[in-house]
Every structure is written in C-alpha cells, then in structure tokens.
Amino acid sequence: MELTLIQKIVVYALPTLLAITVHEAAHGYAAKFFGDFTAERMGRITLNPFKHIDPMGTVLLPALTILLGGVLFGWAKPVPVNYANLRQPKQDMFWVALAGPASNFLMAIFWVIVLRLTDFLPQTTVDFLVHMGLAGLRVNLVLMVLNLLPMPPLDGGRIAVSVLPNTMALQLSRVEQFGFLILVVLMFTGVLGMIITPIINALEQLILATFL
Known part of the structure; x- marks a missing residue:
C-alpha cells in the first residue's frame, strides 16, 4: 500500500517521538548512574516527549526530510550533562554517550518485534x-548511525574523545563549535546520505533477516 504524504507523517510521528525521547x-539515566x-x-x-522536543529539530526538519524523501535528519533538546561530576569523567563519558x-538499537529491535506480532x-x-x-x-537506525559519527557534539564524537589520548581528544573536542554547521552542510550536499545510508540499509537488512 502506497502512503500519502499525510499518512507517511502520521506513520513516522510516534516512532520518531519515541526514538528521541x-x-x-x-x-540522563546513564549520567545519573555515573554520578551526574x-x-x-x-x-x-x-x-515525557514534550521535555525533549525541539520545535525545529524534532518537528519541522524531520517532517521536511520525510516529505522530500531525503535522509531523515533532526535533533532533540540535548540532555544536560556535566562531565566534571562523573566519577571518572573521561572513562564515564564513553558510557553516557x-x-x-544503544537505546536506539534496542528500540529498533522493539519495532521488529511489533512487525513480527502482526502475524x-x-x-x-x-x-x-x-x-x-x-x-x-x-x-x-538512522539516529543510531548518525549519532555514532565520530564528530562532536554527536555521541560518536564524545565516544572518540573518551578513548583518544588527551592531546588528540582536546583537538577533536575543538570541532564541537562547528559540528552542527558541518552536519548541515553534509546533509544539504548529499554527502551525509552517501556516508550513512549504506550502513543503515545493511543494518536494516541484517536485523530483518535475523528477527523476522
């Protein structure tokens, strides 16, 4: 069944809200566990999704990318984390990031279970x-793969900072102030899609083949 644009937005609304929430x-839970x-x-x-929604990043931009058929892109209001409060700031940053x-991977499995139950x-x-x-x-899968790109302020960037030697970690962390701009440029030039779409497609096929 081919979906209309309105139906497509409705179908994506709940999964997107759940994913970002x-x-x-x-x-937040991980930061609390490690002391912040x-x-x-x-x-x-x-x-509560309304605590995490960013009107532009959670509503308008994802809807626009769905309508235009591009790579789903957006963001939520980031949960505040004071890494200095973590018991072992650099090591614990890895797990918080x-x-x-990891939660998106588990949610992906959840939705495959939903697919299985339709039988x-x-x-x-x-x-x-x-x-x-x-x-x-x-x-x-989009949120998981996108966030694992090794560029601050994405989670993958923080993971990289946590495992790199201090000098390299400091140099990478300086990219954070330009990270969002770089992402937007990569998205609108199509480079972002070229990087992450093959990975997403491969993971999607692997998960469907494994659980269905």
Missing part, C-alpha cells in the same frame, strides 16, 4: 502497523 532519557545529577535536577530524566545510540493480528490493522514498524526500525 528514549535516546535523551538514556543519556544535572539532568535529574532539571527534570530531563523522563519519558553510548547510552543514546497474529486482524488484517484490518496489519498494514498500518507494518508501515509503522518499518518506520520505527528505520528511524532508530
């Missing part, structure tokens, strides 16, 4: 859930 909450309570004090360790992409549902509800399950799988 769980991603950001995971960072900043996110908790600011009320950001929550599964990894928590977000036991009435045909009238199957088509919609199949489209939503595939959207959920895709959204979470």
Whole structure:
C-alpha cells in the first residue's frame, strides 16, 4: 500500500517521538548512574516527549526530510550533562554517550518485534502497523548511525574523545563549535546520505533477516 504524504507523517510521528525521547532519557539515566545529577535536577530524566522536543529539530526538519524523501535528519533538546561530576569523567563519558545510540538499537529491535506480532493480528490493522514498524526500525537506525559519527557534539564524537589520548581528544573536542554547521552542510550536499545510508540499509537488512 502506497502512503500519502499525510499518512507517511502520521506513520513516522510516534516512532520518531519515541526514538528521541528514549535516546535523551538514556543519556540522563546513564549520567545519573555515573554520578551526574544535572539532568535529574532539571527534570530531563523522563519519558515525557514534550521535555525533549525541539520545535525545529524534532518537528519541522524531520517532517521536511520525510516529505522530500531525503535522509531523515533532526535533533532533540540535548540532555544536560556535566562531565566534571562523573566519577571518572573521561572513562564515564564513553558510557553516557553510548547510552543514546544503544537505546536506539534496542528500540529498533522493539519495532521488529511489533512487525513480527502482526502475524497474529486482524488484517484490518496489519498494514498500518507494518508501515509503522518499518518506520520505527528505520528511524532508530538512522539516529543510531548518525549519532555514532565520530564528530562532536554527536555521541560518536564524545565516544572518540573518551578513548583518544588527551592531546588528540582536546583537538577533536575543538570541532564541537562547528559540528552542527558541518552536519548541515553534509546533509544539504548529499554527502551525509552517501556516508550513512549504506550502513543503515545493511543494518536494516541484517536485523530483518535475523528477527523476522
């Protein structure tokens, strides 16, 4: 069944909200576990999506990329983390940063389970859930792969900073002030899609083949 543009937005809305909410909450929970309570004090360790929504990055830009058929791109309000409060700041940064992409991997598996359960549902509800399950799988893989790119302020950049020698880590961390601009340029020039789309497609096929 071919979806209209409105149907496509509806199908992607719930998976996208869940993906960004769980991603950001995971960072907050991990930071708290390793000793930083900043996110908790600011009320950001929550599964309430409205606490994490950025109007431009969570609503307008993802909707635009879906409508234009490009690589899904967007962001949420980042959960505040004071890395100095972590018990072992550099080492613990690795786990706090990894928590977000790891949560998206688990959410991708969740949506494949939803797809599997459609075998036991009435045909009238199957088509919609199949489209939503595939959207959920895709959204979470996009967020996971995108965030694992080794460039601050993305999670992959923070992971790289946490494992590199101090001199190299400092040099990489200086990229953060330009990171968002670099991402936007890569997206609009099509380079971002060329980098991450093959990885996303391969992971998608692997997960579907494994769990379906």
